Amino acid sequence: MAMLEVENLSVNYGVIQAVKGVSFKINEGEIVTLIGANGAGKSTIVKTISGLLKPKDGQITYQGKSIVKEKAPQIVLDGISQVPEGRHIFSGLTVMENLQMGAFLQKSGSEVNKGYQEIFERFPILQKRKNQDAATLSGGEQQMLAIGRALMAKPKLLLLDEPSMGLSPLYIQEIFKIIKELNEKGTTILLIEQNAKQALSIADRGYVLATGKIELTGTGQELLANPEVQKVYFGG
Amino acid sequence: MQIVLQQIINALSLGSIYALLALGYSMVYGIIKLINFAHGDIYMLGAFCAYYVISLWHFNFITALLTAMIVSALAGVVIEYFAYRPLRKSPRIAVLITAIGVSFLLENGMSYLVGSNARSFPQVMEQVNYNIGGIVISNIQILILATALILMVLLQVIIKKTKMGRAMRAVSVDPDAAELVGVNVNHTISFTFALGSALAGAGGILIGMYYNQIDPLMGMTPGIKAFVAAVLGGIGSVPGASLGGFLIGILETFFQSIGLSAYKDAVVYFVLIVILLFLPAGIFGKNTKEKV
DSSP, X not given: OOSEEEEEEEEEETTEEEEEEEEEEEOTTOEEEEEEOTTSSHHHHHHHHHTSSOOSEEEEEETTEEOTTXXXXXXXXXXXXXXXXXXXXXXXXXXXXXXXXXXTTOOOHXXXXXXXXXXXXXXXXXXXXXXXXXXXXXXXXXXXXXHHHHHTTOOSEEEEESTTTTOOHHHXXXXXXXXXXXXXXXXXXXXXXXXXHHHHHHOSEEEEEETTEEEEEEEHHHHHHOHHHXXXXXXX | OHHHHHHHHHHXXXXXXXXXXHHHHHHHHHHHOOOOTTHHHHHHXXXXXXXXXXXXXXXXXXXXXXXXXXXXHXXXXXXXXXXXXXXXXXXXXXXXXXXXXHHHHHHHHHXXXXXXXXXXXXXXXOOOEEEETTEEEEHHHHHHHHHHHHHHHXXXXXXXXXXXXXXXXXXXXXXXXXXXXTOOHHHHHHHHHHHHHHHHHHHXXXXXXXXXXXXXXXXXXXHHHHHHHHHHHOTTOHHHHHHHHHHHHHHHHHHHHTTOGGGHHHXXXXXXXXXXXXXXXOSSOOOOOOOO
C-alpha cells in the first residue's frame, strides 16, 4: 500500500484552478519528485498535502486514512513535515529557537535533545551559528536550517518545495546529497523542483506537471532519458 | 534640581502606565498587523472592574489587580474571536474600521450600563508621602512603577523564554511557516490578545489610582497616546513600546511642569506627526527587507 496517495486532486488558488485532477502516489522509502515550470501547480499540491490549502475536490490518503479535512498541526503530528519554498525560516529568532520551533509538537524532552544532536551532526554550521539571528545566515545555511527545523518534528514523509532555489551550485550539490542521505536513513521524500536534472537523478520516480495536470510519469532514469523532458527542461 | 527630579518621578509613574498600554498595541500589531483601536477601552474595562471589586468586595491591591487583568484578558480574547477573527482574510482596512466600531461599542455600552459621569476611584490603600531630600514620592507612585516594571519583565520572560512566547514570535514573522511546524495560529493569536489586554487592564487600575477618577470614555486619550508611544518605539517591538511609553510620559510631564498643561495632548500628537515624517519605523523599528 502506498504511504501517501493523492487521487484526482483539484485545488483553487484564488480564482484560478491551479491543480486539475492530479493523482500520484508515494511508497514508503521512496524519493518521488514532481517537476514542472513556474505555475504548474507544484507548490499548490504540497501546500494542500500540508493542510495550508483546502482542495476543491479529490482525496489525499496518508497511511490509510484521509487527511484532507485535517488541519496543518495535526498533519505534522501524523508525520508529514514540509520545508516550504523560499525557506521561510523565522527571522528574529535564533537558529536554536528555530529548531525549537520545529519540535513544537514533540512531547519528550530527551527525544528533542537527541534531535538537536542529530541536526548539529548533519549540519555542523548550524551548531556554530546556534545563537545567531536566523536572518543573518546565508541562503544555503538558511536552507539547511529550514530542513533541520522540519526534521525536528521527526517526519516519516518530508515534503521539500524547491530546496535548490536561489542557491549557489556548490550548495545545490550539498542539498541534494543531504536529501539522498536522509532518504537512505529511512525518510520518505517528496521533492518539488524546477531543477529537473538534479531532481530526477536522485529520484526513484518522477511526475512531470504542466498547467495543473500530470503530463508524464516514470522512474527517474526513464524521465531523464525521455526526449520530451529533455526538450523542455534541458534545452535539447 | 529638586524640581527636575520631582518631575522625573512623576513622569516615570505616568510613563509606566502608557508603556503597559503601548505593549498591548505593539504585540497585537506584531501578530495580526492590526492597530487595535479598542485597546484603550479594554483598559477602561480593567479600571471599572477594579473599581467594582474594590468598592463592593473590598479586594486589596493584588487581588484587584489580578481580577482586572483576568477580566481584561477575557474581554480581549472574546473581542478578537467575535470581531476580528472572521475578518482574518479581509483587507486590513475592514479590520481597522471594525476595531473603531468595537471601541465605540465599549465606550457607549459602558456609558449606557454604568452611566457616563466620572466617579472617584476608591482608595485601595492609605497614601503615604515620603520626603527624600525635598523630593516627594508617594507609596502609590512607587507601587505603580514597581507593578509596571514587574509586569514588563514578566512579559519579556514570557516572550523570550517560553514555548508560547516563541510561538508568538514565530507567528508574527511567518504565520504559514509556524503552521507548518504545528503551531495553532488561532490559539497563539488569542494568547497574544490575552497578554496584551491583561497589561491594559493592569494599566487601568494603575491609572485609577494615579488620577483617582474613572469614566467610560477614559480610554480614548490614553489609548491614542499609547498608540503614539508604540509608534515612537517602533510598532511591533516590545522594548520599543516600553521605551516609547516612558518617553511620552516624560514629554507630557515636562510640558505640564513648564506651565503648558493645556498643550500636553497636542505635543504628543505633534510627536506622532514628526515620527511619521522623519522616522516612520520608530526607534527600535526595523526596515524589514524580504530575502527571497
